[in-house]
Amino acid sequence: MKTHHALRTRSVRAARRPRPRGSPVKSTTVGATRAPLRADAARNRERILASAREAIVEQGHEVALDEIARRAGVGNATLYRHFPDRESLLLHVLMHVSDQITERARQALEAETDPFEALSRMVLDSARERIGGLCWLLSFATEVDGPQLAASRERVLRVTEELLARAHASGQLRPDVGAGDLLIAISRLTLTLPGKTCVRDGDMARRHLQIFLDGLRTPSRSQLPGEAIQLADLKDERH
Amino acid sequence: MKTHHALRTRSVRAARRPRPRGSPVKSTTVGATRAPLRADAARNRERILASAREAIVEQGHEVALDEIARRAGVGNATLYRHFPDRESLLLHVLMHVSDQITERARQALEAETDPFEALSRMVLDSARERIGGLCWLLSFATEVDGPQLAASRERVLRVTEELLARAHASGQLRPDVGAGDLLIAISRLTLTLPGKTCVRDGDMARRHLQIFLDGLRTPSRSQLPGEAIQLADLKDERH
Amino acid sequence: MKTHHALRTRSVRAARRPRPRGSPVKSTTVGATRAPLRADAARNRERILASAREAIVEQGHEVALDEIARRAGVGNATLYRHFPDRESLLLHVLMHVSDQITERARQALEAETDPFEALSRMVLDSARERIGGLCWLLSFATEVDGPQLAASRERVLRVTEELLARAHASGQLRPDVGAGDLLIAISRLTLTLPGKTCVRDGDMARRHLQIFLDGLRTPSRSQLPGEAIQLADLKDERH
């Protein structure tokens, strides 16, 4: 009875119960704020998200929710008011991260004239977000928690493809890599290692991302096994 | 964390005893099986180790021990008999993995004439072991659980340094990387991603390791931030 | 017993945290309720303590915590919320018992004019508390779990010494006994016997305590082996 854990490694029970749907997911980024959301409530929400991200980076993606609530300085039930369950919270953190990467990638596209430089900038900026969790977002369901997550996902995918397309076009990027390769590799190289509270983790991630980028440049120094991982390959692989 | 017995008679006894046997752990590499270990028991032991590795690869390093026992087809207590606690089991799995990597690296050193090829071979072979757990082993205590782990650790470290030294000497490897860089990057790029039971994970790992290797070649295509991570940097980083 | 984290991510987190709150333990004797504690929570807490005492008396000090929780009519985790572990619960039960004995001893000191009568009254009153657990309290660490226990311990010790001192001074108490003798003997003669749920246990305890008291009177009817057990002898005997 294999259980393909996803964002809810912690509780198996959740899978058994009827998902308590109907949670008022509120957009965290740009348009269409569903509910106006009182000022203090909004502040709480942001603090929870920030604490969650911080806690995950420090202790891994299985942090206790109470720990997150404590860091945010709110009661645990408040956390649940904003995010009906663990999965929801994590997804929103990922969305947040994703959106920030998207934003930076766009800036890179605008600011950098050299396509490979733009790509590099996006990759190295991603390292700053630390959680190698983009992968989850990418490989994870789109419609699960409303269209916002899907949108967020689409945004980062599209901008990544754009970056790659330009880099490919410029002839600086080896042709046998796809957006999937890039995103997965970023995820992995920035993933928090279990059992390590190594301070230099960030440094290492940057070093290794740089090496990876160097390996992406033309002329290709090797023949890659398998085929380029495209965006489509990252969809629906779960379960 | 001082434990004051007396009020917790329940669980104290075990702690008082000098731990019956220091786990009969027979060396997984060379020879010298410590304990004769009955035929069926030995089979169980191997099945548990195999199941553990498999389960960890599939579900992450936090798999329930009961799950591992179930996969191995033994009772939960049997698992405990062989490995007195979670830590012990994981350490033995890591040791097993480490030893196999060491073995392959040695073969690469012998068989390959080209130093960079030898390095590549070792790196790509590592991917086959999947668990990006080497990192733990490397950064983890040496004397804690007997000399076997220390030995295992030293072996993989030494062979890695040897590979790098030769590659550096041949001028094919960029000079600003150390054994720490290599091992950490391998760990990360082969780490099982939470939430993914993606079948092509192995393929991806190999692709990305190859790209990483390409980035390691001379001439250096960039200036790396920070300093080369050496082996010493991986030691004692815990706690 | 060094614990090396990293390989046991599962259970480690809790240990890392500085233990959320230092148990809201309101003083059981005088005043100064530390934490306001909601009405129902306070009720639960009292019920748990009462059930624990009852269960210990009936089944010995190794009763399952789940059993205690069941008797109290609360979930097992609720018990944990109030008392983070077995030790904590038992200590609070002991504290409660100790404080009651102290209180009664003080009343005896005030009310009784005859010093030996005061002593007798304290001893016989102790029997009513049943749990021969004072001994633990006495021989147990003082600073370990906060100052409250230390205080509770000191109180009962001091009042006992006072009672003995007066009885000695009056010439009614044989000189070769100390407070340690008294407290240990009380502990033993009121200890719940394993395997007995004998209803007359209390009666027996009182009978035997009375006989013991008679043996304490002057003139001494024998020469006691060994030396008088003083309070200091009861300290730090653990581990």
Next chain:
Amino acid sequence: MKTHHALRTRSVRAARRPRPRGSPVKSTTVGATRAPLRADAARNRERILASAREAIVEQGHEVALDEIARRAGVGNATLYRHFPDRESLLLHVLMHVSDQITERARQALEAETDPFEALSRMVLDSARERIGGLCWLLSFATEVDGPQLAASRERVLRVTEELLARAHASGQLRPDVGAGDLLIAISRLTLTLPGKTCVRDGDMARRHLQIFLDGLRTPSRSQLPGEAIQLADLKDERH
């Protein structure tokens, strides 16, 4: 759902299963050895009993059976061959203790001319056996494990009554105490205290038994509450 634990506090399961009867209980003392019992087997049996007694004295009556087996230097299954379950082992230990006390009491009866001296000697000798477990034997079922336990029980009861009868007759022993009082008090005052590995425990027991004896002498220094506990009072109180 109160469970009246007796000799098997440890496992509740045992109570659920059909008692695996038919164990070849062999007399440990005088007459009628059922099975000849090979020499080495007999030696094992004695070593197990001795280790059990020692372990119980040191660690309480809940020692792990494996611990006892280890002390005896035999495999755990060997222990089970001799004593089909925990209960059986404990009962035989008690029987052993009981028989030794009986023996000493008889010697005291013969050797001492003064009846109270004889009583004292028996009481103080009992302290040497340490386990305050006689009580179990006394209050415990008689027919459970064959007639031998019943016999052992009867023997110690009878000799105790004889000692008391003579002491009463001599006018040295206060009249309001019975054999039950004596045996229970001995049990309690020699009971191993949980959480204490106090070396002076034996000293204390002797001191307190002596004080108790002094309290038993005439002239009575008080009026005892309740009635004298007779032997009949100790029977069938369980469950």
Next chain:
DNA sequence: TATGAATGAGGCTTCATTCAT
């Protein structure tokens, strides 16, 4: 609305007992 408290399921570990050499 926000929060402290309650809960039950589940994980890890232990141990009495049975099985297979």
Next chain:
DNA sequence: AATGAATGAAGCCTCATTCAT
């Protein structure tokens, strides 16, 4: 006959989630 190994049922503790203030 003796033993090492296996087992399943608890026990203790944790934590995601729900309730009641």
